[in-house]
Structure formats: structure tokens, C-alpha cells
Amino acid sequence: MFEVREKPQMVERALLVRLYFDPREADESEALLEELGELVTTLGIGIAERVLAKSRSMHKKFLCGTGKAAEIVELARAHECDCIVFDNSLAPSQQREWENAADMCVIDREEVILDIFAQRAQTKEARLQVELARMQYALPRMARMWGHLDREGGGGSGGSAAARGMGEKQIEVDRRIARTRIDRAQRELEEVRKQRATQRHAREKLETPHAAIVGYTNAGKSTLLNHLSGADVLAKDMLFATLDTTTRKIELPDGQPLLLTDTVGFVRNLPHRLVEAFKATLEEAVLADFLIHVLDASSPEVQQFHDTTLEVLAELGAGDKTTITVLNKIDRVEDPDQAALLDRLFPDAIRASALSGQNLDGILSACSAVLADRVRRHHYCIPQSRADLVGLLHRDAKILSTEYEGNNILVHAVVPPSIAGRLEEFLTP
Ligand SMILES: Nc1nc2c(ncn2[C@@H]2O[C@H](COP(=O)(O)OP(=O)(O)OP(=O)(O)O)[C@@H](O)[C@H]2O)c(=O)[nH]1
Ligand SMILES: [Mg+2]
Numbered sequence: 001m002f003e004v005r006e007k008p009q010m011v012e013r014a015l016l017v018r019l020y021f022d023p024r025e026a027d028e029s030e031a032l033l034e035e036l037g038e039l040v041t042t043l044g045i046g047i048a049e050r051v052l053a054k055s056r057s058m059h060k061k062f063l064c065g066t067g068k069a070a071e072i073v074e075l076a077r078a079h080e081c082d083c084i085v086f087d088n089s090l091a092p093s094q095q096r097e098w099e100n101a102a103d104m105c106v107i108d109r110e111e112v113i114l115d116i117f118a119q120r121a122q123t124k125e126a127r128l129q130v131e132l133a134r135m136q137y138a139l140p141r142m143a144r145m146w147g148h149l150d151r152e153g154g155g156g157s158g159g160s161a162a163a164r165g166m167g168e169k170q171i172e173v174d175r176r177i178a179r180t181r182i183d184r185a186q187r188e189l190e191e192v193r194k195q196r197a198t199q200r201h202a203r204e205k206l207e208t209p210h211a212a213i214v215g216y217t218n219a220g221k222s223t224l225l226n227h228l229s230g231a232d233v234l235a236k237d238m239l240f241a242t243l244d245t246t247t248r249k250i251e252l253p254d255g256q257p258l259l260l261t262d263t264v265g266f267v268r269n270l271p272h273r274l275v276e277a278f279k280a281t282l283e284e285a286v287l288a289d290f291l292i293h294v295l296d297a298s299s300p301e302v303q304q305f306h307d308t309t310l311e312v313l314a315e316l317g318a319g320d321k322t323t324i325t326v327l328n329k330i331d332r333v334e335d336p337d338q339a340a341l342l343d344r345l346f347p348d349a350i351r352a353s354a355l356s357g358q359n360l361d362g363i364l365s366a367c368s369a370v371l372a373d374r375v376r377r378h379h380y381c382i383p384q385s386r387a388d389l390v391g392l393l394h395r396d397a398k399i400l401s402t403e404y405e406g407n408n409i410l411v412h413a414v415v416p417p418s419i420a421g422r423l424e425e426f427l428t429p
Helices: 023-042 066-078 092-102 109-120 124-145 147-152 161-206 221-229 272-277 279-287 302-316 336-345 360-372 384-396 417-426
Strands: 013-020 046-054 083-086 105-108 210-215 246-251 257-262 290-296 323-328 376-383 398-405 408-415
Touching: 013 023, 013 066, 023 046, 023 109, 046 066, 066 083, 066 092, 083 092, 083 109, 092 105, 092 124, 105 109, 109 124, 109 272, 124 161, 124 272, 124 279, 161 279, 210 221, 210 279, 210 302, 221 246, 221 257, 221 290, 221 323, 221 360, 272 279, 272 302, 279 302, 290 302, 290 360, 302 336, 323 360, 376 384, 376 417, 384 408, 384 417, 408 417
Parallel strands: 013 046, 013 083, 083 105, 210 257, 210 290, 290 323
Antiparallel strands: 246 257, 376 408, 398 408
């Protein structure tokens, strides 16, 4: 029976490896290796040692040359590791080559992220999305999973023909099962998307504007939602604390209601298939009226975090949405160099602290300002004597419906702010 392996839960000591090929990638590679350490720790795996290695060119077999590969394997053994984790993505064949050479579990960043998501998924929707991404990841790697059957047969290279046949048959069966399950998960997710669309239509009817809080993982998105709305979303100093969206209604200082949605955080090299699988969830960000982009201002990598989020948003089709940028955790920015960096990169961003509540008013005012510029749908009850206003609506607004009631004209229209003021006294709920 096909099962997605739970290897990272079984392994205890990992050797982390980041290979890079261009000297200009050295700094970023170091930061990525650091982040991989946090991701691996999130999974509960201990880190024995880290290797940041430059390779002159990419090799098909191990990604790096055989000499370097042998050194890495030696190091893993010397540290009594039971797993090697690559920050680079490994092709299925490369992963197999490494496992054969090292005789231990070898995984890459994508698998680590998938496993974290699998651990965290709470709702049916999140579970489905993770299952889909994991099965798609596992499908081309099944030969590796059943390699032991081939070897069991009788030592030597590849085992007996009978045993190998068994392994191959099993792979075929498993592939079929996996494909059926992928199809089913995709169909169920389609249902989820439809349900969400229905909910969204209901919200649109209420005409309450909607903002999505987006940003890199651990930036403070959930903390911000909690502070603004009194919600109780898990906010924790760990990567990917949030996998499900939560929406809460708040009221802006000018009385305007606003729906706020907390979303899953992004990370560099977020597996494309995970973005694809989480589309149902992330659509909330795509369809929001505007975005609140939360950044961890205390991180030296704030620019990379910013760019990654914009890249993923663009991939989702939300790249050109109106965005309020928030430099969160400003209470932790003490280094003058960091402050200067922020001034240079994000002169217009709002400095705030979701934890202490510092300048949350600034965020709310920015939301009000965005909404003030938005066209709105309104119902009017206009006396026939004011045909001039109906004419104005015909000219400058988009009329959705018109009805006559006694001496009044009932108009439902999408109205730009430029004429909204002149019609205000005829508004009806
Ligand atoms: N010092 C400080 N810490 C903050 C601030 N905002 C959030 N934090 C901390 O940062 C950590 C992450 O916060 P979360 O709100 O869980 O971050 P998130 O963006 O929702 O993270 P994911 O759900 O993992 O994507 C928590 O330990 C928070 O207490 C802030 O303004 N200042
Ligand atoms: Mg969160």
C-alpha cells in the first residue's frame, strides 16, 4: 500500500548542506542554510553540522562532483548523522544517488517544508492541500521508496530478478493508487474553492471591504490580526505557525467595517507545487480588496523577505494589488545601520509593533485612506424632482438597477468617490 514516508520523524541527527556555484551567491547561501536550520529544527530534528560548499559546476549525478560528495558523506558518518538535508533541490535521481552513496536518508528543502506543512495542517482543507503536494512530490520518487525490495533478494548489486520484479510491480500498483488519490484530492479541493467562492459572494453582497495580511513566515501576521481584532490565532516564534486562513471583522476609526484575513506565510524557495496546492487558501489574498504586507523590520534580510513575498504574490496573480507595507517588530530595531537600511528601502512603510501595539493606529488610518479611494456600491432613493442626479449617475457611475416606487427612483450603483458626496443625502441602507 502506498504511504507517504514520514522519514523526518524517524531521523534524529542531520547534516545540513547548501551547495552554491557562483561566488556571488555566498552570502545568500549562508542565510538560506541558516533558515534551513530553523526549518529542520521546527521538524524536531537535531543538527549535527552544517556545510556550505562551493562547487565549480553542476553535476548530474550528485549536483556537486564525486570528490565533494564523498567528503560530505564522510562528514555525515563522522558526526553519526542519520540524515543529510540539502537546501538545494534534488532531482529524484540525485536523491537516489545520494542515498545509495551515504546509506542514509537524504532529503531536500522542499521535503522539509512539505513535512512541516503536513505536521501543522489542522483543517480538512489544509490536510487535503498538503496531501496533494506530498503525493505529487512522492510520485517520481517511488522507485526510491521501494528500492529495498530490489535489494532484499540476495545481496550484490540490485538483488535477484524475482525480487526486482516484485519491487517494480509494487511501484506500478502504488503509482496507480497515488494518481487516484491525487485526482480525488484535486476534485475535493475544487469543491472547497467553490464553497469559498459562495462565501465570498455572500460577503461581497454585504459590501464589507476585505484586506488580507500577507508576508514572510514569522513576520508577525497573526499577532497583528489578534491585536487588531481580538482574535485568538496561534502566534508563535516558529516557522509556519499558520496554515489556515482566519477572517475577522474590525471597525476602522472612521466607523467603516473591514474584514481582515490572516494567511499562510511565505518562505524562500517555497515549493511551487505547495503554492499550487494552497491556491484555495491563498486565493483569499488574491481576491482581497487590498493587502497589508507585514515585514519583520528587525531582520537583516528584510529586503529578501519583502522580495520573496512579492514574487509569490505575483505568481498567484496578486502582484499589482494596492498594498500597505508595515515594518513590524520596530521595537526590536536598535541597530542604527538597520534603521538606516529601512529608511533607504522602505521610506513610506508604516513603522509599528504588533506585539506592543505601537502605531497600530497608523495601520488603521492607512486602511481608511485606501478605502476612501475605492469606488463603492450604494443604494439611493432619489425623488423624481432630482432627475439631474439620476443623470449624473448615468454619466459618472455604473448603474446596476433602477426601480420606481411612488415618486421616488430607487437606484443601485457603483459610485466613484468624486460624486459620492453629492448623493450622500439620498443614501438608503
Ligand atoms: N518583538 C516583537 N515580536 C513580535 C512582534 N510581532 C510578532 N512578534 C513575535 O514574532 C513571532 C511570530 O509571530 P506570528 O504572529 O506567529 O507570525 P506570523 O507572521 O503569523 O508567522 P507564520 O504564521 O508562521 O507565517 C511571535 O513570537 C510573536 O510574538 C513585534 O511587533 N515585536
Ligand atoms: Mg501566523
